Amino acid sequence: MKAEDPRYASARRLGLVACSDCHLLSRKIVLGSGQVAVCPRCGGELHQRKPNSIHKTWALLLAAIICYIPANVLPMTITSALGNVEADTIISGVIYFIHSGSWEIALVIFTASIFVPFMKFLILIYLLLSVQFRSKWRPRDRTVLYRITEAVGRWSMLDVYVVTILVALVKLGVLADIEAGPAVIYFASVVVFTMLAAESFDPRLIWDVVEDNE
Amino acid sequence: MGLTYSNDFILLNEDTLSGFGLDEIHPMHQIACHDCDLVQKLPPMPKEGAIVCLRCGSVLIRTRHNSIDRTLAWTIAGMVLYSVAVSFPFLAMKSGSIIRETALLSGVQQLFGQGEIVLATIVLLTCVTIPLLQMLLLLYIFLPLKYNFRVYSALPVFRVFQHFKPWSMMEIYMLGILVAIVKLGKMATIVPGLAVIAFALLVIVLACAISSIDDHLVWDCLEEKR
Ligand SMILES: [Zn+2]
Ligand SMILES: [Zn+2]
Numbered sequence: 038m039k040a041e042d043p044r045y046a047s048a049r050r051l052g053l054v055a056c057s058d059c060h061l062l063s064r065k066i067v068l069g070s071g072q073v074a075v076c077p078r079c080g081g082e083l084h085q086r087k088p089n090s091i092h093k094t095w096a097l098l099l100a101a102i103i104c105y106i107p108a109n110v111l112p113m114t115i116t117s118a119l120g121n122v123e124a125d126t127i128i129s130g131v132i133y134f135i136h137s138g139s140w141e142i143a144l145v146i147f148t149a150s151i152f153v154p155f156m157k158f159l160i161l162i163y164l165l166l167s168v169q170f171r172s173k174w175r176p177r178d179r180t181v182l183y184r185i186t187e188a189v190g191r192w193s194m195l196d197v198y199v200v201t202i203l204v205a206l207v208k209l210g211v212l213a214d215i216e217a218g219p220a221v222i223y224f225a226s227v228v229v230f231t232m233l234a235a236e237s238f239d240p241r242l243i244w245d246v247v248e249d250n251e
Numbered sequence: 252m253g254l255t256y257s258n259d260f261i262l263l264n265e266d267t268l269s270g271f272g273l274d275e276i277h278p279m280h281q282i283a284c285h286d287c288d289l290v291q292k293l294p295p296m297p298k299e300g301a302i303v304c305l306r307c308g309s310v311l312i313r314t315r316h317n318s319i320d321r322t323l324a325w326t327i328a329g330m331v332l333y334s335v336a337v338s339f340p341f342l343a344m345k346s347g348s349i350i351r352e353t354a355l356l357s358g359v360q361q362l363f364g365q366g367e368i369v370l371a372t373i374v375l376l377t378c379v380t381i382p383l384l385q386m387l388l389l390l391y392i393f394l395p396l397k398y399n400f401r402v403y404s405a406l407p408v409f410r411v412f413q414h415f416k417p418w419s420m421m422e423i424y425m426l427g428i429l430v431a432i433v434k435l436g437k438m439a440t441i442v443p444g445l446a447v448i449a450f451a452l453l454v455i456v457l458a459c460a461i462s463s464i465d466d467h468l469v470w471d472c473l474e475e476k477r
Binding site: 045046047048049051053055057058059060061062078079080081134137139142145146176177180181183184187191192194195196197198199201202203204205206207208209212213216217221222225229232236240241243244245 | 281282283285286287288289290306307308309311342344346349351353357358359360361362365367369370373374377378404406407409410413414417418420423424426427428430431433434435437438441467470474
């Protein structure tokens with residue numbers, strides 16, 4: 038069973054469009070300028086491929102990468118306790134947990150906040166380039182890679198929520214007080230932008246290259 | 252190819268490949284994979300299981316036994332837990348003689364107070380508003396299916412519901428609570444309130460509600476009733 042089996046026919050080849058929401062197959066029609074096709078079942082817009090997928094994904098990905106820098110450099114929390122003011126970044130938070138012996142928590146934060154977004158950048162860049170350079174290499178594995186990136190990205194929101202909870206709990210006047218640092222909004226933006234980037238990438242483009250090369 | 256057959260998964264056979272002409276295409280019998288666009292014939296639906304794309308391995312259709320009843324039951328349980336989670340004390344911090352009690356929305360309120368309006372809105376949407384909307388939309392779609400009456404534009408509503416899914420992040424918030432408790436453990440005692448327990452249960456219940464939805468069945472039923 039090979040991906041290149043000539044009996045394999047994509048909806049695109051058969052002149053069909055699959056609804057991205059309800060999966061109904063419709064026959065592709067020729068549209069005038071400014072017209073959009075609408076799914077007869079659920080009313081969603083029909084596109085054979087997500088429109089402008091590559092450019093949109095690149096734009097959102099670049100926005101995420103730009104936000105990733107201040108997210109890691111600026112402080113996530115500003116703690117004031119008995120007159121001392123301390124600013125903590127994500128990395129200093131991870132180091133704090135390692136020193137205090139909770140290495141599991143350190144690992145969870147490191148994975149969710151630093152590793153996952155970084156891997157998501159690398160994978161999306163690789164997928165975009167592989168489509169743009171018309172690679173035929175292991176389309177199935179690349180599809181799986183895409184699906185994983187799509188699923189795990191949301192977990193990077195973890196540190197944003199930790200800050201929200203700390204800010205609510207630690208409000209003891211002069212004794213101790215925690216405020217959200219400027220990095221938090223950049224961090225939330227990284228997550229939102231990478232999620233939107235993954236959503237706008239169309240994995241079917243990977244397979245189009247394979248089919249076109251037959 | 253290293254594919255395994257399990258009881259729950261039906262892999263399309265080679266002979267169900269789309270070697271057919273255009274006239275044979277029927278939306279109820281064929282499906283195009285959302286990840287690789289391959290058109291495939293659908294085998295007879297299993298009672299409970301998944302049909303997997305034979306080219307890329309994506310799950311094409313997940314069928315669920317008693318889907319409508321189960322989704323409704325989980326959603327109603329979710330609504331009860333949700334009302335407890337937003338109205339009762341969430342977490343309390345005890346340090347010496349000082350006690351600070353918070354509610355689920357306290358964090359969002361503090362962020363608003365600190366001028367972090369966008370951030371507060373993101374947290375509010377992902378952990379409070381969207382989960383509630385999800386449950387309300389589920390009731391709007393599944394109550395009519397169960398009791399056989401018609402409501403206004405159920406099909407677009409179900410489409411909107413699908414788009415909310417990745418943006419509902421209560422389970423991540425739950426993990427955030429654990430991290431915060433460990434972080435503050437050294438300087439204070441954290442007392443979980445009734446709302447935290449309800450919130451934790453809600454995470455599980457909402458996950459059960461969503462995983463018991465049979466998308467294909469819902470689309471078919473909604474289309475028939477239109
Ligand atoms: Zn549709
Ligand atoms: Zn596929």
